[in-house]
Amino acid sequence: MRVLLYTLTILGSLTRIQAHVTFTNLKCGSKDRKFATFEKCYIKAVNRTHKYIDIHVNLLKVPVNNITIMAKFMRHDHGYKPFFIDITFDACRFLRNQQQPILKSFYEIYKNSSNINHTCPYNHDIIVDHFWTGNIETALMKYIPIINGDYAVFTEWSAYNIVRAFINIYIRISDKMK
Secondary structure: OHHHHHHHHHHHHHOOOOEEEEEEEEEEEEOOOOOEEEEEEEEEEOOOOOEEEEEEEEEOOOOEOOEEEEEEEEEEOOOEEEOOOOEEEEHHHHHHOOOOHHHHHHHHHHHHHEOOOOOOOEOOOEEEEEEEHHHHHHHHHOOOOOOOEEEEEEEEEEEOOEEEEEEEEEEEEEEOOO
C-alpha cells in the first residue's frame, strides 16, 4: 500500500490532473440523541464554483476517549456502489501516531478547518468550520486521477463500540472550470 502511495505521489508530481470538486449534499444524523446532537450540518456557497461545509456536533456525555470511524467511499452508478476500500480505524490511536498514509492524507485535508486536531479525550463539541472544496482539489485531486462523476463518503462514528452518529458527504468531480 505504501509503495502504491509513493508511486502515485511521484507520478502526480510529473503530471497534474485538472479536476473540479463541488459538494452536492451533506447528511448528518445522530443515532443516539442522549450522546450527541447536531447543531449545524449544512453546505454554503462561497461563489459559483466553490462551497464549504459547516458541522457542529454537541457532545452530551464527555469526555470521550474511545472513537471508531468507519468510512465507505462510494461512486454513483445507478445507485451508490463502493469503488474504493472501506476503512475502519481507531481515531484516538490514529491521532496519537499518524502512521497510516491514506488516513493521514485525508486528515491533512480537513485538520485546519476543525477542532479534531488533538488526541483523545474530547471534552468539547466537535466543529468543522468552513471546510471548502478547494482543500480537496489542492490536496488530492491534482495528483490522483478519478473519473468524473458523483461520489459519496459515508461515515459512521462510534464511541465505546456503539454507533452514535453518521455523516455522509456527497461530491461531484468534473473537468476543471476555466
